Amino acid sequence: MPIRRxxxxxxxxxxxxxxxxxxxxxxQRTGQQRAEYEGxxxxxxxxxxxxxxxxxxxxxxAEVTLGEYFDGDRxxxxxxxxxxxxxxxGLLLNGVTTTMGNLDWTPGDEYTVLTVSxxxxxxxxxxxxxxERYLNQLDRPGASDGWHFLTGDAENIDALTDAVxxxxxxxxxxxxxxxxxxxxxxSGNGMVSQYIHGMELPRSDTRKxxxxxxxxxxxxxxxxxxxxxxxFDPNENTYxxxxxxxxxxxxxxxxxxxxxxxxVFWRRESEQLNDQLSEGPSFPPQT
Numbered sequence: 001m002p003i004r005r006x007x008x009x010x011x012x013x014x015x016x017x018x019x020x021x022x023x024x025x026x027x028q029r030t031g032q033q034r035a036e037y038e039g040x041x042x043x044x045x046x047x048x049x050x051x052x053x054x055x056x057x058x059x060x061x062a063e064v065t066l067g068e069y070f071d072g073d074r075x076x077x078x079x080x081x082x083x084x085x086x087x088x089x090g091l092l093l094n095g096v097t098t099t100m101g102n103l104d105w106t107p108g109d110e111y112t113v114l115t116v117s118x119x120x121x122x123x124x125x126x127x128x129x130x131x132e133r134y135l136n137q138l139d140r141p142g143a144s145d146g147w148h149f150l151t152g153d154a155e156n157i158d159a160l161t162d163a164v165x166x167x168x169x170x171x172x173x174x175x176x177x178x179x180x181x182x183x184x185x186x187s188g189n190g191m192v193s194q195y196i197h198g199m200e201l202p203r204s205d206t207r208k209x210x211x212x213x214x215x216x217x218x219x220x221x222x223x224x225x226x227x228x229x230x231x232f233d234p235n236e237n238t239y240x241x242x243x244x245x246x247x248x249x250x251x252x253x254x255x256x257x258x259x260x261x262x263x264v265f266w267r268r269e270s271e272q273l274n275d276q277l278s279e280g281p282s283f284p285p286q287t
Contacts, residue, residue: 036171040178042195043165044234050163050190056116056150059128066160066190069112069148075193075213076112076186077206080166082119082177083130088199092181093130095200097137102203108146111210115147118161118168119177120154127151164192185213195234 052067069076079096081089093115100107107113117127127149135144152160161168164186168179183201185194193213196205 036169036173037178038169039167040169040180041167042180042182042197043167044195045163045165045192046194048163048192050186050192051159052190054152054156054159056152056156057124057127059124059131059149061124064150069114070186070190071112071188073188073214074111075188075210076114076190077210078114078116078164078184078186080116080118080161080164080179080182080184082117082179083122083126084119086176088179088181091199093134094137095198096183097134099201099203099206100143101138101140103206105207105210106140106146107143109142111146111214113147114150116150116152116157116160118157118166118179120152120157122151124151185209187213187215 050066052065052070054066055063056066058064077096079092081092083089096113100113105111115127115130131147131149135147138147160166164184166180166182166184168177170176171178181197181199183196184192185196187193194209196209
């Protein structure tokens, strides 16, 4: 028993000593990484409106204002990227392209897509190349009218990222940006409606978010019912069932079904009564 106990203490001592030797370097690296990424993330600004007078450059080199892309009706899907990103932004653009390909709706018809570079050093020529690449990947007729790739200077980029709460940092040691991977849904007037994080948007969540951003102007009555029964949960990063609204919707549905059944029953009774009256009174045959 003492031998086993001593062996156990010895193993624990080795682990603790080994951990003690490794910990300072690991802690230093971890501390450096935390310092580099401090402040990177999303400040949710639901209800805030992006400035319409911000100026950017489109893929043709023309100067445009952000307000040109808000028509008051169609929701806007905003994704902030930079095209020289070594990994995340390419995955994000691939993800949004896949999602749009799975939707029945087309950019330019039911909604607008804005892909804005937050790197002020990137040119509109690079944005044009990326636009052509992802439009070809999407392969949806008419989508070019609704998917816009913009570049801009630091002042206007900072104003836009601040307006939607998109916090990023330039990491000098790595020569790249640290940034969140988030899609921002805006109303037709440019008001922040919803955020969904991740590389690829789930089709159902995207549809609900667009319906929500459009205040019901986009989508079918079924979409409105689903949006009523499902509320976005920021902790789960998805739309989850709202038990209270589901019960209310089920109650309304029950009333409608019972009302429909009573109406059908009443119609049948009424038709039978009308048939009897139209045939006239019946008398027993005389002998």
